[in-house]
Amino acid sequence: MRMLILGTGGMAKQHAIHFAAIPGVTVVGGVDVDPNRLDKFNATHNIPNGFASLDAAIAWGEFDAVANVTPDSIHHATSIAALKAGKHVFCEKPLATDAIKAFEMVDVAESAGLINMVNLTYRNVAQLQKAREIVLSGQIGTVRHVEASYLQSWLVSKAWGDWRTESQWLWRLSRKHGSNGVLGDIGVHILDFASYGSGLDIDHVFARLKTFDKAPGNKIGEYDLDANDSFTMNVDFNNGALGVSHATRWATGHMNELRLRVYGDKGGVEVKNGHDGSHLRVSMGANVETGTWEAMDVPPVPTNYQRFAEAVKTGKMQEPSFRHAAELQKVLDLALVTETERRELPTHG
């Protein structure tokens, strides 16, 4: 597979490294509007060809797939252009900035019969995959109750830097700088973690978002600090199970931790992923009676990068697909509406 990396900013490095490491995959080109950044990136990763635009790369055409690492609002146009040129697409999250755009991308990809995947990175967490396997196997019975949380602490702890002075954090607090707050940033991860781990789809959602005061006048320089920094979400699933999901940037003591708890009528699983690694605990069989939980070791799983390469090689689609990400985007879009309307909304119909 010949890979083109579209956008050579922050996340592009991961794509370059991971794809290059896959046998049979070569990163043949990089694209960026900024020639200095492009040249530096290509030099660092030994990428032979550089282009100032996707159009130029498409005109050249000697690649099979595109890793789309452009800014969120550019995913839609560029992915569609790549698909229309007959290229498979591996797109960074979020798939698009709203569900309507996301589903347009789904339609183009599916009509073209091309491989389309979204880099929901927590799929690389082996413990999440194992938790899902356990749930789908029926070992914890019918899922009844789910809790998911994503806790960060960078608004309180300086371990990450000082958000008050650093633009890499300030932009995340400002809508006009392209941020949809914690909901946009990590909401898709937590929803994917919850729905993938529990094996369930979300039917209804009610969310509350908050943008807490952070500075006098809620402004620092050119940044209006108006993007949400906390949310809580009530959901129900297609089998009637209830779930809560919540995220905040104020959770001192938690560097960057994603946690899922899934309870069924025969057992429970709990997955945690954070700076100290990933952990899976289960309570099943006789242990349930005493409320005993056991840690479970899990071998690594193929990454999204590896599975995309495999999908292109075999012609067989793999998850997470554009469609899956679009469905999650729908839930996120609805969450914004429920915050305004203060009532629960259905995800379908």
Place this chain on the structure above:
Amino acid sequence: MAGLQVQRGWGKIDGVDLCGAVDVIAANREAFAATYGVPMTFGTLEAAIAWGQFDAATVVASDAFHHPLVMQLIAANKQIFCEKPLATSYPLAMEMVEAVEAAGLINMVNLTYRNVAELHKAREIIAAGEIGEVKHIEASYLQHWLAQRDFADEANLSGRWLWRLSTGHGSNGTLGDIGIHILDFTTFAINQPIASMNCRLQTFQKVPGDRIGEYVLDANDSFIISAEFGNGAIGTIHSSRWASGHSNDQRLRVYGNKGGLELSHGHWGTLLRVCAGADVATSTWREVTAEPVQTNYQRFAAAVRAGKQEVSDTLPDFRRAAALQQVLDVALVADLDRREHKV
């Protein structure tokens, strides 16, 4: 519950004398009296009041009876210790509050988790500003006894617990049974009321037809609440009787703009930990221990002995319980119309 009250409370306090017991069922009152050495028994509260030789009463009847019994006791000028919930609705609870306060009587509700020392410590830490202004909360109370039950086995099915699954038998399900505890736990720790909330309830099918004999199994098994608190903080509060692996676990996580606090409590014990001050930079959590606190029983007995209720916002008094009842009432409405409601 009456027996538990004696074992955990009244039986261990000097100066508290169990002088009488009331139950409409003779066998019940006689067995209780025999077990705990209670000299006088009565078939009705009226009869006990007519006898009158008691200072205080503990109301352990089923929820729907709390209001009428307490109102009678107020009229008879007795100090009152009442099981939770105070009443089955906020208006009824407020009637009890107003009457007992007008009468100047000592009044307390048995919110048992007030006996947990670490909860008081958590409240102190938060009140002292150690974690700054509270922003984000997560609270849960998880049990698994419904997942443990074999509904297919007739021998297992007993009215002694089936009533908890039936609104017709006076149950408000998980919301009324343990929701009230986690709501108190949370709002007491952060010292903020719930200002507005959304709530979803769920009742899962246990048997085809959702009915076992006279018990229609319609009481809620799980609830999820998304709340905004008085100071603008937001949080989730949730509970289920189907949470396999958790026999009776409460957990509270509170994050402010200067630190975080986490408190868990279950049959296994209690753990309070805090990340604040210099520890924030390294995300280090430290365990905090707490000196035991007086139990609700001890506090009630002390107030009766002193002849007055401490003026304190930490007492689980009728007024506090009525405020919690208001939240439960709003939760039911919110589940019906799927909207957020102010409390």
